[in-house]
Amino acid sequence: MNIKQGSTSADTRPAFARRVFYIPGYDPIHPRRYRELYRKEGAAQADISGYGLTLNARSGKGRYGWQVAARMDGAEIASEVDVMVWSDIVRDSMSQTIAATYLQLVRTAWVYIASGALLRLMRLRKGPVIAALYPVGFLLVQAALAIALAYGVCRAVSWAWGAALPYDALGDVIGAALGIGAGYALLRWFKKRDGKFYAYYLMHDYAYSARYRGANPPALEARMAEFADDIAAALTGDADEVLVVGHSSGAHLAVSILADLIRGGRVPPGGPALSFLSLGQVVPMVSFLPDAHRLRADLAYLSHSGALTWVDVTAPGDGCAFALCDPVAVSGVAPPGKRWPLVISAAFTQTLTPERWRALRWKFFRLHFQYLCAFDRPGDYDYFRITAGPMTLGQRYDGRAPSASRIERPVNKFTGMAP
Structure with a gap:
């Protein structure tokens, strides 16, 4: 077991520091679920891949999260993970x-x-x-x-x-x-x-999503503004990377939050690398609705920005996600000079052993969370190397070609980006 809860030496100075902001999907469960998932699955991945992770519970007030100390490829890495909680809004709905x-x-x-x-x-x-x-x-x-x-x-x-x-x-x-x-x-x-x-x-x-025909409810917009403030504060800190992870419907929230930050000039030049990892995204379920003007505009804006790296990871084995569908292109808003996202596959049938795949293939909701879990035969996608490893997202996928089977054809009827 290479991951545990505990404390690390105060004398250890990490070679790489990271802030991670995880935005969950439509989930009413307390965020401790995500800490326990990280602890359990990180342990499994550490054993498989041969690196070390130490998980520390965060004390004090503030957003729910935890700290991770890792040793990978001979480097010491310190990552602080924040869960951007909107489960109370979900429960109310x-x-x-x-x-x-x-x-x-x-x-x-x-x-x-x-x-x-x-x-x-x-x-x-x-x-x-x-x-x-x-x-x-x-x-x-x-x-x-x-x-x-x-x-x-x-x-x-x-x-x-x-x-x-x-x-x-x-x-x-x-x-x-x-x-x-x-x-x-x-x-x-x-x-x-x-x-x-x-x-x-x-x-x-x-x-x-359907209630407002693709627009964000006021309570959610207010919470997203709070998330943006926290991320903006981290971008003025001394981390080497600020990584935003949007899972499921959390991916389209992250798109709008990051677009607001960049558009508002809140990403300082020379600051930490800004990275965006979207996992199991269901963006078209919202962007294809008539009044999703904000989301479509933010998709178009983010897709040509040079202020961040955006990698989109899905898998055809995940029946709940729009696997390998470029969320910008299929929404019909890809601008000239489009750069993002880099669309790649987690390839469950290749990165999980046949036995493991057979055990999971009909557990649709469990597979929708596989992106946050351990892989028996990890390829270049490893959630724990991305969130606790010694490279930024851009460095990790530099030169990586997008999936050849990605879908880019625009099929959205509603492409307007202004109300």
Whole structure:
């Protein structure tokens, strides 16, 4: 075991210092989940790859995070990781009644279907579209089962009443009441077990973007401004690299945050290298919506900026991501002189052993987090070398060719970048 929690010598001076800002996706869970994932998977990767990591819990107030001391390739590296928490906003958006969730279903389906976004997304990757349709389908199945149960109970009670007593309309009333109660109880049973089904969770996720037709809700915009302030402060510090990691829907938040920073002149020349790593991105689910003007403008702006390095990592084995889809190009906003992102594959079928791949291939949500985990046969993508190693993201991928199977054709109907 090459990773542990503890302290390092105060006399050790790192050869490389890094600040990491991790922006999670639509996730209501406490950020300690990410620290434990880093601890566990970092240990596994350290054993496989033969380097050392020491994880230290951060004390005091401030954003949730941890410190990592690493020894790789003969160098000592110190990384400080901050989790940019917006789980409270997610939880607030998920506090919906059963009836409100079904209303969200109707509104979300209408936005994606009526705008034509759904059909265009299917021209990119069917996996994430199926993932988007899953909560709609499963919630409708739940409703159908509840209606069938309600009808069955109603008929059974009415029949039993009529068999025992002379026919009376009261039997129908009692049967209807008991039937409705049974149907509602079944719906509540499904909702309580959504930790296994993910239907309500995913419905809330897609509804969150669809509600504003691709624009950011005010509460999220305010939180993103706070994130930008923290990153800007780090860019004036003495780190060698400031690395922003955006996972899943956190990737499109990072795009806008970084575009705001660069556009606002908050990336000082001669300061730390600014790097952006997007993982398992689902950018088209938002950028293809009618009112995603801000995101499309930020994608275009960031893609030709010389102020940062942007590497986008996905894998065809991740059915929840738009694998190898260049988020700028497919959104139809690639400008002349486009530089970013460098689109590469984590290639799960090659970087995981056959046994490991067979164990994970049908665990879709687990695979969506594989980017943050250990690989049995790591290639040039290693999350722990990127976040705790002795090279900047730009140095690590200097000269790296993009994936030959990447998708760059523009299929978005909505390409406007101003309201």
